[in-house]
Amino acid sequence: MRNKLLYNKLTGLYGDVLIANEGGEEEDYRICCPFCGDTRHRLYIGCKWGVFDPITSRSNEHLIYCFNEKCLNPDSGDIATVDERLERRRDFLWHVYRGLNNSVNLLPAAKKTILATEPLSWPGKVIRLDKLAAKKPNHPAVTYMQGRGFDPKQLGEEYGFVFCDKVTDQTYAPALGTILMPIYRNDVLYSWISRRIGDGFEGTARKVKKYYNCPGRPLQSVGYNLDTVLQYSTIVIVEGILDAVKTGPFATCLFTKSLNLGLKKKIVQTMQRQHGDCAVVVVMLDPYQDEKERCRGSKHHIEVVSDAFTGYIPNVLRVYLPSGCDPGSMTAAEIMQQMQKAARKARIRLNFTL
Numbered sequence: 146m147r148n149k150l151l152y153n154k155l156t157g158l159y160g161d162v163l164i165a166n167e168g169g170e171e172e173d174y175r176i177c178c179p180f181c182g183d184t185r186h187r188l189y190i191g192c193k194w195g196v197f198d199p200i201t202s203r204s205n206e207h208l209i210y211c212f213n214e215k216c217l218n219p220d221s222g223d224i225a226t227v228d229e230r231l232e233r234r235r236d237f238l239w240h241v242y243r244g245l246n247n248s249v250n251l252l253p254a255a256k257k258t259i260l261a262t263e264p265l266s267w268p269g270k271v272i273r274l275d276k277l278a279a280k281k282p283n284h285p286a287v288t289y290m291q292g293r294g295f296d297p298k299q300l301g302e303e304y305g306f307v308f309c310d311k312v313t314d315q316t317y318a319p320a321l322g323t324i325l326m327p328i329y330r331n332d333v334l335y336s337w338i339s340r341r342i343g344d345g346f347e348g349t350a351r352k353v354k355k356y357y358n359c360p361g362r363p364l365q366s367v368g369y370n371l372d373t374v375l376q377y378s379t380i381v382i383v384e385g386i387l388d389a390v391k392t393g394p395f396a397t398c399l400f401t402k403s404l405n406l407g408l409k410k411k412i413v414q415t416m417q418r419q420h421g422d423c424a425v426v427v428v429m430l431d432p433y434q435d436e437k438e439r440c441r442g443s444k445h446h447i448e449v450v451s452d453a454f455t456g457y458i459p460n461v462l463r464v465y466l467p468s469g470c471d472p473g474s475m476t477a478a479e480i481m482q483q484m485q486k487a488a489r490k491a492r493i494r495l496n497f498t499l
């Protein structure tokens with residue numbers, strides 16, 4: 146437990162306190178919310194609650210959330226008026242935080258790292274997406290992926306996507322009830338990324354993150370599906386796994402907008418050796434550029450990544466998708482169309498056959 150002082154105070158004031166994500170960066174104390182008659186411990190109080198943050202020069206008083214959303218949170222609600230909710234917060238502050246210096250007793254989060262050389266297993270009980278689809282065609286994990294234009298059968302059989310319905314290790318609690326996308330290296334499970342089912346979590350609860358990466362497994366130098374991808378003489382570099390899956394078996398991803406040097410080396414060496422003058426690298430990262438970067442006059446990330454291959458790979462093609470698009474939200478045919486259009490303009494021949 147990271148903040149015994151806060152925990153004890155909450156126990157004294159509100160009785161039974163549950164701990165979520167114990168020892169983690171986001172450890173929370175859960176109490177039955179005194180404001181909305183909640184009996185399910187739906188009021189979450191972050192272990193850093195009230196701790197002064199030197200960067201923002203404020204204390205972390207926002208680390209409190211009642212999952213009966215309309216109860217306490219300033220951004221939503223029709224049960225209580227804004228003033229009422231603010232008063233509730235002040236009330237809460239008075240009862241809990243007064244006289245408590247949480248910084249003093251806050252222990253650092255436990256660092257759970259897994260060595261890259263250790264084999265990895267799934268965080269709990271999983272079922273492959275194709276098998277889930279066959280058993281429960283209306284399961285949210287199945288219908289969500291279908292709604293995004295993916296075929297659960299293909300995701301399961303070809304890409305090994307699974308649904309996680311039980312975690313055996315609490316370290317991986319955020320993976321529960323999510324879709325896990327495996328990353329293999331030399332046919333061994335190296336890591337996974339968890340994708341929550343659904344969209345539009347932004348700006349609701351800070352708890353809810355769309356993606357969660359297996360801790361302790363850096364991905365930038367690994368690439369995605371490289372063993373297969375590098376057999377093609379034309380490869381496509383996109384940003385995320387779902388972009389790669391949508392694009393095709395010749396697509397790998399960076400997991401970010403920048404190119405890791407080790408990954409570049411691996412791609413360049415393999416392509417030079419196996420494909421020589423026929424090698425083509427297509428760079429099709431999400432076109433959206435960070436506003437700050439743009440104002441600073443920084444080079445567009447698509448340019449940066451493609452420039453890194455120029456001189457090493459005979460043909461490098463930049464594809465700028467229409468603004469607001471990313472491969473994951475397009476159909477495979479639309480993606481192919483965009484790539485061919487850019488290729489014709491640049492007089493580069495794409496070859497996606499093995």
Ligand SMILES: [Zn+2]
Pocket residue numbers: 178179180181182183188211212213216217
């Ligand atoms: Zn409440």
